Amino acid sequence: MTEKVSLFNVSTSVAEVTTRMTEFFDEKERLAASLSGQYAELWAAARQSSAGGKKFRPALVVNSYQALGGTDHNAAVVVATAFELLHTAFLLHDDVIDGDTMRRGQPNLAGSFSAQAAVRGVRAGSAATWGEASAILAGDLLIYAAQSQVARLNVAEPIRVALLDLLEECLFVTAAGELADVSFSTSVQFPELSEIVSMTQWKTAHYSFQAPLQAGAILAGADHETMRALSEYGRNIGIAFQLRDDILGVFGTEDVTGKSAMSDLREGKITLLMGYALQRSGTDELREVLTREHVTESDAHRVRELLDSTGARDFIENLISDYALSALAALELPSIPSSLREQLTEVANKACERSA
Known part of the structure; x- marks a missing residue:
């Protein structure tokens, strides 16, 4: 049985990842119950936090591995599971940092x-x-x-070490992006647009797109040229993905996105969308709204007007298209199988056009 992943327009086999996640949490809840009821409740809540979502990170691992000739499906599932666990961890920490109490339309x-x-x-x-x-x-x-999932993987040591290095790099880079994001929203730093782009790459693109594709390629024994192409694709499409997220964070519908269209404003998020508008605005009105302790629906409506009137929304829409084109151009190599190119083209389209 397969589970359809919304970022793909194809059925991608991630059922094995779901099964492995279930087995993982079953064991942890059993062990936790021997220590205390509260600890078991924590693991049950962690399981719930991992439920739902697009599951495209594990799909990217498995699809890239198989397309590049990998045959050890179980190893790919283990690595894919590691990325889903890492993603859940980042969401848990990100919500605390942002002061959010909701995720996917439900209490986190x-x-x-x-x-x-x-x-x-x-x-x-x-x-x-x-x-x-x-x-x-x-x-x-x-x-x-x-990390433990990958450390116990039954593969050649150089491959296992390369995968562990990749996970460590994910943590290192994502933490840099999170720190930059907080520094911007708290006015510790007033960023240039290029610095906001870097933050976007570090916080989202690296662990969501670049690293899963690279993990599949490492496991399959792909050459350096292929690894570099997939990394370049992942970097560009990851930025495009986050830019779409930034637009949805202000202009999206909560019933569709599962996230309040007010939360980014209340947190004073300095996304590229906001950064461009702040530079183009002839007044301090937008900056003043972003620094308010309480943001009303009327404030949010005015911010949307400013984002449109300064051309910020159109600017970001054009950037999304540009990054998507750059991502697809990176795949124009003989070493990238046509099947993988087709799938990643569909990923690019969905990442740029999605409404949630």
Whole structure:
């Protein structure tokens, strides 16, 4: 049985990853229950945090591996599972950093734990601390679990070491992107547009697109030219993906995206969309809204007007197209199989055109 991955317009086999995730969380919940009921609840909530989503990262690992001639399907599933665990960990930590209590239209781990504590009569501040601490611990545990999956992989040592190095690079680069993102939104740093692009690549493109494709290629024993092409594709399409996310974060519909169109504004996010508008705006009106403690629906409506009137929305739409074209150009190599090129072309189209 296959599970359709929304970023692809094809049925991609990720059922094995789902099964492996289920087995992983079953074991952890069993072990946690021997320590305390609260700890078992933490692992159950971590499992819930991993549910849903597009599952395109594991699909990229498996598809690139198979297209490049890999035959050890189980090894590809293990690596794909590691990337899904890593993704879940990053989401848990990102929500704490951003102060978000919702994810995919439902309370996230921090939000649900905080709410449960409040029901028990715990005061608001302590309940929030409990929720955030729980989410941080769950994220830490899943980061280690992702590394452990790869460390135990039954493949040649040079391949296993290369994959572990790639995971370490994911952590290193993504942390740099997260730090930059927070520095921009808190006005610790007033970034140039090029710095916002770098932050976008570090925080999203690297671990979501570049690294999964590279992981599949490493496992398949691909040559350096192929690795470089997939990395370049991943970098460009990852930036395009995040730019679309930035537009949806302001102009999207919550029922479709599962995320409030107010959250980026309330957090004062300096995305490329906002950065361009701030540069083009002749007043401080937009910057003043982004620094407000409370942002209203009226404020959000005005921000959307400013993003349109400054040309920021059109600018980002054009950039999305440019990055997508650059991504596809990177695949024009004889070493990239036509089957993989076709799939990644579909990924590019979906990443740029999606509504959620």
